[in-house]
Amino acid sequence: MQDAIIKLEDVWKVYHMGRVEVQALRGLSLVIRKGEFVAIMGPSGSGKSTSVNMVGCLDVPSRGRILLDGKDISHLSESALAQIRGKKIGFIFQQFNLIGTLTALENVMLPMAFQDTSLSERKQRAMELLALVGLGDRMHHKPSELSGGQQQRVAIARALANEPEVILADEPTGNLDSQTGKMVMDFLRKLHKEQGTTIIMVTHDAYVARHADRIEHLRDGRIVKTDHQR
């Protein structure tokens, strides 16, 4: 068995909305090993996005520990989290989250802005990544000039920009038709197989989840069932 890359230990997340308390995560424990492809399923509001955001250093738990590569990230400052995020993690969201005023090429170059490499090297890498996702001929298009599937492929190229150890995908096919969704899944699967990238993917779609090695079922902020598929 490979080493754990991510470990959540009895993680709680409580949001305070005025006097109302929302318990988004209620004692979530989960181990992800290097190179695994894990799908997270569960009803709306069960805490899927909250848990993925926490693994992705976008938020910190109210209680419990999160270990990334053995390092406890539960209590880090925002700037320390941002640094880890930039180096280790690539995000793919349901809404693509591209910057509308930038071209595909500029969107993919953005995460590399803080690297020590020259502008021309960053541009070269962004061009290679766009070619990899089949968009070599759409580099100078803005998001509004691209189809949904093309935008999601730009987002995937952007997620890969810094060669992340972990890809976090929250409903990556949620806004795509089934054909385009399949293309995106084939790409993620290939990335996982050929490069050994660890992938954690939230999905509502049982068919999409079948691409994963393992499905974790969430309910009311904790895991209620695990399905091993391989």
Ligand SMILES: Nc1ncnc2c1ncn2[C@@H]1O[C@H](COP(=O)(O)OP(=O)(O)OP(=O)(O)O)[C@@H](O)[C@H]1O
């Ligand atoms: N910033 C926030 N402030 C207050 N409550 C929140 C916040 N973010 C999430 N919640 C609440 O936490 C719970 C879990 O939300 P989360 O977004 O993780 O659900 P989800 O499983 O991703 O659902 P969906 O499938 O609809 O995306 C929900 O009840 C939600 O209303």
Ligand SMILES: [Mg+2]
């Ligand atoms: Mg969600």
